[in-house]
Amino acid sequence: MKIKSSAPRKLFLAVNVIVLLTIGLICVLPFINVLAISFSGKIAVTAGKVTFLPVDFNTDAYTFITRSSAFVKALVVSVERTVLGVAVNLILIVITAYPLSKPKSEFHARNFISWYFVLTILFSGGLIPSYMIVRYTGLMDNILALVLPGSLPVFSMLVVMNYMRGLPHELEEAAYIDGASHIRTLIHVVLPISTPTIATVTLFSFVGHWNSWFDGLIYMNSPEHYPLQSYLQTVVTNPESFFRQTTNLNEDLKTMLNLVNSRTANAAQLFLATLPILAVYPFLQKYFTTGLVMGSVKG
Secondary structure (H helix, E strand, O other), X not given: OOOOOOHHHHHHHHHHHHHHXXXXXXXXXXXXXXXXXXXOOHHHHHOOOOOOOOOOOOOHHHHHHHOOHHHHHHHHHHHHHHHHHHHHHHHHHHHHHHHHOOOOOOOOOHHHHXXXXXXXXXXXXXXXXXXXXXXXXXXXXXXXXXXXXHOXXXXXXXXXXXXXXXXXXHHHHHHHHOXXXXXXXXXXXXXXXXXXXXXXXXXXXXXXXXXXXXXXXXXXXXXXXXXHHHXXXXXXXXXXXXXXXXXXXXXXXXXXXXXXXXXXXXXXXXXXXXXXXXXXXXXXXXXXXXHHHHHHHOO
């Protein structure tokens, strides 16, 4: 039976749609503008003629950027940092969340250790102690300085822990009866049925590492070791640095430089830096709501 919508209900739905569309456009239109600038001609961009559609369409900016050694080096550093960081995060999240998901009768120190981790969310030593730790452990200008300080995301660990607490305990008991150890039970029983929450924290970790820029600026002494976002931050906030990078270009790139300027090149770099997020998110989005809600509520 179809329920007839009342006038207030229809008004609410209309306002809802308008508000959500407005918020969506506010988020999407700047990205479309950047994309249009990256595919536009140098003269049109300088004259301010580009809004949401390319003017004098060309791909010169992308050709120039993909052949720029500084951009390629920063991209490689970001890929290395993200792959290593996500792997370390997931390993530490799982091996920490699994024992903390056990009942207090099996793990007596569970509550104490759980609150210890929660306190690290509420209180932090700050930037100076973190910098001193990285410096005096010899990690400056090393990719490990971008990975180890945040190797255990406590919020993600708590999400996984609460999800594991909500799993049927009989599954693990059956594995123990068959002679499985804790490690075997974790790998072959718990992890396969924890796919939604593992995918959720993987997305958190991936986006966090890929988008992080501040730690690259303070822990990397040489710009050659900057991750991509740190490199883009210096280029976007200081456009003159783009032209300083062009002093050592070969003749082909110097000729191509006449076809681009700092705005088209920066727009192309920003769009290329966003592509990995756009590529990964759709595959993990279906797990996002399920993993986050179930991991947050249960336990």
